Amino acid sequence: MPGVSTLASVTAAPLLPPVDGLVWGYRFNDDGRADPLDGAAAMLELERQESWVWLHFDLIDGRARKALANLAHIPDEARELLLGVDDRQRMETYGQVIAGVVMDFERADELDPRRMLSWRFCMAPHAFISARRSPLQTMAELHNAILSGRRFPDVLHLFNGIIHSFAGALGAVSVRMVGQLDEVEDGLLDERDSGDFESLGSVRRKAVQLHRQATPLRFMLHSLLAERPDWFTEDAAEDSAQVAHRVDSVCADLVALQERARALQDELNSRQTEMTNKRLMLLSIISAVLLPPTLISGIFGMNVDGLPFTHTPFGFLCTIGVMVFSVIGLLFVLRRMKMF
Structure with missing residues (x-):
């Protein structure tokens, strides 16, 4: 320059x-x-x-x-x-x-x-x-x-004060988002629900936005220390180094926050997938259980001669009994196969 x-x-x-x-x-x-x-x-x-x-x-x-x-x-x-x-x-x-x-x-x-x-x-x-x-x-x-x-004894101390206050504001917002993640995590561990995807997505989005602003500020402060003008006093330069360290800490906290939010989202996705699989398994079992009665009712619904129980006074009850027996037998087989 x-x-x-x-x-x-x-x-x-x-x-x-x-x-x-x-x-x-x-x-x-x-x-x-x-x-x-x-x-x-x-x-x-x-x-x-x-x-x-x-x-x-x-x-x-x-x-x-x-x-x-x-x-x-x-x-x-x-x-x-x-x-x-x-x-x-x-x-x-x-x-x-x-x-x-x-x-x-x-x-x-x-x-x-x-x-x-x-x-x-x-x-x-x-x-x-x-x-x-x-x-x-x-x-x-x-x-x-x-x-x-x-x-403020000099110009640089004023600038450092502004940046330090901004870093404090970033930290305060970060702490608030940590509290939101704690609530999501508690709900996940207590198995109250499948997870609050809306809150988790909001935290991740805000963490990315904050980190996007804090990262260039961090590089700016380190560049300022590396190429400081002659009028920077040692005391002011030391103050700038402390402010830079504070911004570094905030950046590290935001990275950790993003990693934690990502891990929680992976856990929530896994929990959601598990719940979906359980529901699909339940639907599959219901379909399998209803298959034998459907087959039997279909057979007895054919309008042909020679169907059993057509001329007996208890034909309907016998047919229902066959259906119930087929359902119980299928459930026994599925249980032995550890399908549920």
Whole structure:
């Protein structure tokens, strides 16, 4: 990747118009404490670079897209990532600037793997710029944490905090799916039914969706550690390594979850096949048992001379007795053959 200089400081402090579409902005002091900024003050602090800032934009607002397009001293490639529409997760390094696309859960009362959206970022030593199209769960939680006094000493710690929170959300959803698998497994072991295929299929589908999002994030974090810019401090790099380890653990849990769900589905399929075979065996036995009486009734139904019991007062009862005897005899033979 060609090297591009980071956000350069300027000596002047021009008056800047308010920035529409800025969801929130913060200036972080030396101790990591955050002070809120409005649009004009945020852009001013971004230009001054006396302390690092976090600006979070709403891409639905066209004025926010215009503000991002007019940001100076950002590599063109990074700006394209911020304003792009490709939701594929990735991370690119442009000199001292890092930009990328990461996934998050859509903000809702319950985390749903089917409702995951992308957010975009560009980070440099003195700025973390993020943008999204819809409210996101992890972002909202981290924003509330900052409002509650959580501190971030530098840009990388903030990025690590976001990813760590997202990994925690992935883990929480994974734990919830483990509970669903426990219920399916308990029902299977207790032989209450043949298995809840709908719940099992839902768990497998969600596990695949989560793993599909966690795997590229894992590679991105390891790549970030391998090709870290000069402004990464040792403390921040160590924090990134811990976050990468956390994402590795989540990926391993999701793989184990998929394997367990697959094993349970195989067991349920086996149980279903066994039940089907038993039903087919029952139908076969019933057909075999009814075959002799059917044959006998067919013979006595022929309109020909010479049929037995036709001129005796108990012919009907004798015929029924022959049928019953044939059924008992067949059942005895099938039992000796261990057919049931």
